[in-house]
Amino acid sequence: MRKLFLSTVFLLMYLLVHAQILDSTILVCQYKANTIKITAQSPMNDLIRLEIGKSISKSYSVYSARSDSFELAPNYQARFTQMSEQVRQSIMSGMDLNDAIESSGILPVRDRVVIYKNHPKEKxxxxxxxxxxxxxxxxxxxxxxxxxxxxxxxxxxxTCQKAITEWRGRHYEAWFASEIPINEGPMKFGGLPGLIFKLNDVDKEYNYEIEGIEKKTLPIEMNIPIKQKEFIKTDRKKFVHTYRNFLKHFGLVMAAESGIDVATDASLKEKKYDLMELDIH
Incomplete structure (x- = not known):
């Protein structure tokens, strides 16, 4: 118990020292999300938190944020190694991969992207x-x-009004509330004369619906790197190409790092991975 308490204190101190405060919230929204898990091309549930400030907003996955906090804990590597071994043993005994991960206690990782709107200004x-x-x-x-x-x-x-758009290879419909005249929404979406309450593409592969709105004042923090000293600066086109190249070898990478065989060479060659933004090939 004492070790857990000290680990929690260490984590909180680490975050406070390293966090960069960008703004403070005037409104916090939470969206239920059902989207594609890119590495499996299968549906996954997520919770997207939208922190709306006076001039800046932040959109991110609640589940992935919790997982990142877990990775900052001092004993993370030892715990993760132990959990990975448990997953491997469960799979060898015939358990489904997703069930094995869930039973191991590994925190679910969903969408990794964190989006800061109007930071810098107009970007x-x-x-x-x-x-x-x-x-x-x-x-x-x-x-x-x-x-x-x-x-x-x-x-x-x-009362929400409908709006439609074609954006980066997908057709979307959104429902926004003029009663809340904030041109915000989940992920990269916004620009309507009211807060977006519901959003989905016509193929129903990316779906977001608000489940809660709260007026509160909290700091909007800039994320710190979890895996390295600083973020690698790139552009959207290069990032998408890097992501697609990684996905082609995803199964082999996971097998090498965790010892869990999630795919074969043959299946990887035939696999097609669709990203949310389809305009870059």
């Missing part, structure tokens, strides 16, 4: 991870070209 800073390397690149703010329609629906008691 987006994107932090993302590919395996053990962490990257940073700039993107356009409010890059969606929306067409607002007459349809309405009620979500959490708010």
């Amino acid at each position: 987006i800073t994107v932090l993302d991870r590919i395996n053990d390397k962490q990257y940073e690149y700039m993107d356009k703010l409010n890059s969606q070209n929306w067409e607002i329609q007459a349809d309405t629906m009620t979500i959490l008691g708010y």
